[in-house]
Amino acid sequence: MLDNVDTKYPLIGDVISSPLNETAYLVYGWVLDHGQADYRQMATDLGVGTGELRACVETLTHWRLLRELPNGSTIVADRPDAALAETMLPLEAAITGFQLAVDRMRNEFDTLLTTYPVASDQGMTEPLDGDLDVALRALLETRPRDLLIANPGKSPISVELRQALWGGSPPLPGTAKVHVLYQHSSRFDATTRSHAESARAAGAQIRTVGELKDRMVVFDRKTALLPGEEGALGVLVREPTVVDFLARMFDRSWRAGLDFVGESGWRYDAQKLVGTVRQDIIRLLMDGARDETIAQRLDMSVRTCRRHIATIMEGLGAESRFQAGYLLRENGYTG
Numbered sequence: 587m588l589d590n591v592d593t594k595y596p597l598i599g600d601v602i603s604s605p606l607n608e609t610a611y612l613v614y615g616w617v618l619d620h621g622q623a624d625y626r627q628m629a630t631d632l633g634v635g636t637g638e639l640r641a642c643v644e645t646l647t648h649w650r651l652l653r654e655l656p657n658g659s660t661i662v663a664d665r666p667d668a669a670l671a672e673t674m675l676p677l678e679a680a681i682t683g684f685q686l687a688v689d690r691m692r693n694e695f696d697t698l699l700t701t702y703p704v705a706s707d708q709g710m711t712e713p714l715d716g717d718l719d720v721a722l723r724a725l726l727e728t729r730p731r732d733l734l735i736a737n738p739g740k741s742p743i744s745v746e747l748r749q750a751l752w753g754g755s756p757p758l759p760g761t762a763k764v765h766v767l768y769q770h771s772s773r774f775d776a777t778t779r780s781h782a783e784s785a786r787a788a789g790a791q792i793r794t795v796g797e798l799k800d801r802m803v804v805f806d807r808k809t810a811l812l813p814g815e816e817g818a819l820g821v822l823v824r825e826p827t828v829v830d831f832l833a834r835m836f837d838r839s840w841r842a843g844l845d846f847v848g849e850s851g852w853r854y855d856a857q858k859l860v861g862t863v864r865q866d867i868i869r870l871l872m873d874g875a876r877d878e879t880i881a882q883r884l885d886m887s888v889r890t891c892r893r894h895i896a897t898i899m900e901g902l903g904a905e906s907r908f909q910a911g912y913l914l915r916e917n918g919y920t921g
Contacts, residue, residue: 793843796866
């Protein structure tokens with residue numbers, strides 16, 4: 587991948603292949619103190635051979651920390667922040683280009699994943715042509731023993747499903763295992779907290795995660811109901827490979843989730859959650875996501891998202907998003 591970057595942005599290759607060593611730092615400090623480069627005097631003062639000095643000056647020039655005056659008379663030192671901005675500009679452009687390519691690829695595969703179960707000739711999918719609650723009722727009448735429910739955003743779970751799972755007379759066997767995933771933002775919604783508390787009282791287990799993309803219900807890991815968005819019809823999936831993929835995707839999120847008890851103690855839980863939310867924001871920042879994208883994926887307002895980002899940058903002592911990413915990687919954060 588770096589080969590492609592080097593071809594389009596040769597400066598990036600120069601910097602990557604010529605890191606600064608201790609002597610380079612000494613040379614930069616000497617030029618900064620004396621106003622200009624003088625190889626003979628630097629060699630005497632620093633105890634370094636002329637050949638090594640010239641190599642250091644060349645490296646510092648690649649880094650834009652030293653530059654030759656237009657008339658070629660001498661070499662002077664530049665400000666590190668100005669050098670950083672000039673050096674990183676093509677790298678930021680490359681990162682943005684790669685992120686756009688990744689997003690396009692993800693969108694393509696998301697479209698294929700949606701199309702495949704509907705268009706597959708294996709006869710294992712069924713587009714819903716009626717009310718969602720009717721489909722849910724029919725599936726619940728089979729008395730499933732294992733339900734996985736993913737419910738992104740703050741929209742409540744279907745009334746039919748809530749009544750079946752933790753209503754007055756649920757049709758499910760008492761031994762049925764029910765796992766429900768919400769997003770962290772749901773903890774701040776009174777209606778969702780109330781539903782969660784009722785669900786836990788009926789034996790369901792509930793967790794929240796930062797990012798939850800798709801709404802779905804998986805019955806006994808054999809059938810998946812994928813409701814449509816904004817009034818669109820959903821689809822019933824029975825194809826084993828697709829249902830298995832959805833269940834495994836749910837399991838990964840579940841393992842990373844935090845227990846959600848509902849109304850009791852939610853303020854304390856919300857305070858503990860701030861660090862987790864900021865970790866999610868950091869991960870998306872390092873992926874190159876924009877503020878609006880982060881807010882949408884974590885189901886929060888753009889204003890709240892930017893407030894978190896400002897706090898993260900302040901904690902790092904960073905003046906820009908790029909500098910924040912650099913500092914995070916320097917500290918070993920990998921997302």
